[in-house]
Amino acid sequence: MNTVKPERIALFCLTPGGVALARRLHVALPMTCYTRETLVEPGFLPFDGSFAHTVQQAFTRYPALIFIGATGIAVRVLSPLLVDKLSDPAVVVIDERGQHVISLLSGHVGGANALARELAAILGVKPVITTATDVNDVAALDTLACQLNGRIDDFRTAVKTVNQMLVSQQRVGLWWDEEFSDEISRCDRRGFISVADLNALPELDALVCITLRAALPELPLPHWKLVPRRVVAGIGCRRGTPCGQISELLHRQLALQGLDPLALKAIGSIVLKQDELGLIQLASDLDVPFEIFSVAALREHEHRFPSSLFVKQTVGVGSVSGPAAWLLSQGHVIGETLREQGTTITLGVTHRC
Template sequence: MNTVSERSVSLFSLTPGGQQIARRLRQALSALSMHCYCAEKYLQAGFLPFDGNLKQTVAQRFHCDHALIFIGACGIAVRMIAPLLKDKFTDPGVLVIDEQGQFVISLLSGHIGGANELARQVADSLGAQPVISTATDVNQTCAFDLLAQQLNAASEQLHAATKTVNQLLVSGHTVGLYIDPWLEATLGFDIRQFDIRGLTLVTEHDVARYALSALIDVSMQVMRPDWPIPSFQLIPRRLVAGIGCRKNVSSVQLLTLFQQQLQRLNIHPLAVAAIGSIDLKCDEPALQHLAQQYQVPFKLFSAAELSSCSAQFPQSEFVQQTVGVGCVSQPAAWLLSDGCLLGETLRQQGITLTYGVMKSCYMS
């Protein structure tokens, strides 16, 4: 899960009093990448002038930053962002702080946008009161979208599931939470380290016995049980792939083999988190195309990095002479997954493909 310290923030100070709050925040939250803006007539060291005016500057930063902070009235902030709003899954977090620094209001995108988390951090630094109004927070329950973010999980029904599950939780209905035993056995997966307030942990056999209104099914697998109630799958992005290939291998061939191997392993395509190879393949079109198709990072390793763990895998003299290490796909997958490989290495059509599974939500 992304933390606030990793996010870029634009802060808009509308008065000299607001600038005092801005300076306090910039000093207290130095880990944040914070840009402070103000009117040109109030310009001083550490501040940037509005680019044209406040409205134009907000419009420019709205799609660039993870969060916007206004020091001033809520009404002004609402009027500035209103024409820019799209949805809770893509809009940045927006906070409003009063000029006296007494209240920090989470105005927009409290969950996925991170505004609630940021509001608490900002309020703590100012000695202020965070104002959180999202229904799940007020009712002391978790939220489907926030749980997805914490797990770094995807969902084919994210919008519908978030609306349905969150409404059920705040209305007092019982929502079950099922964890695929494969995740627990393979990765030591522990759901209790995440926010699951209000959810009822169940086994596959429990589902029919509980009076559940819906079920959250956490699994990386495609084939799922035929649940007797509405279910929404959360797919942790934990699958990584180490790939070696000949020069100018067909993008279609690589994509086809990749998909076929996923099907053999019964792994959902949305579980893919990254692909990796040797740095000599940085410009290989088929690998770049694959990463783009799955919208995942393309991680590159030097021959020396791959050699650090390659001895445990079958070696090829040709590969050794060509790239400086005796194998590529297995050590790349090993490094990406911290040594948790999945299935056998596929060798076909000038391609070697090895899957691994990360034990943590995010790559180290």
């Protein structure tokens, strides 16, 4: 679930009562507050041209928006901006007397439900949350995926199907690899039936499996894999290596380790590769960050890996992919380094979301 950082919240108010409530919220939770120019006071910013224009700018800049005022006003100003519930910011609406805190948009993935609960606690009222899973006091697959920083093939369909089954009181199992036991214990699993053994399933209508594995045993019921992002890849390559070539080698390396490509969390390389188009494109295609490390940072760990004199003379450190994977994974490197076609790839697994 998206946890909205307080300094990334934009609040909009249009009346003196709204300003008073915003002032109260601002004391408890850092945020950027916008209001009409005639109502501006210390700690507030005036609308940039108009209310609608300011909201339009904030919609793509902030992960969360709070409106103090009528729900209808918020709906009308937001409607032209909405794209997708998986990417739109969290939106919460509060009446200017602070009696109702409404999670309006992006309740699960965007984090609006969690933000509404936090704001309601500040005001001492009950949040208004209408998502079906919350109303029926069961967990949601998209919330679970966010809590684990996980991916699912065809995410939208999987979430719609599983959540509907949960609210319909169908029997949905939840199985996970042992390595995730501690994390799962902290996740919301209401409504799911815990499964200990894939070879001895209880009576179920469907199953969700939390794993990094590329393949699972054949299962006799509808099932989905929720794949936490935990795998990192340190990559070194010749200048100008095509993205497609690096991608093919990376997927081969993942397959050799039996890892689902959805588990990839980040790729990393040396600072000299920060403008390497193949790596930049690869990170973009895989929707993962491209992290770069200084020569000095990599040099601290080059003794752990086979060194190339040519690479050392070229970039200043004898190994790039190994030390990069070591740093990305906090020392949890797995398997052998792939060396082929002027490219090296070392994988690691991090135990943090």
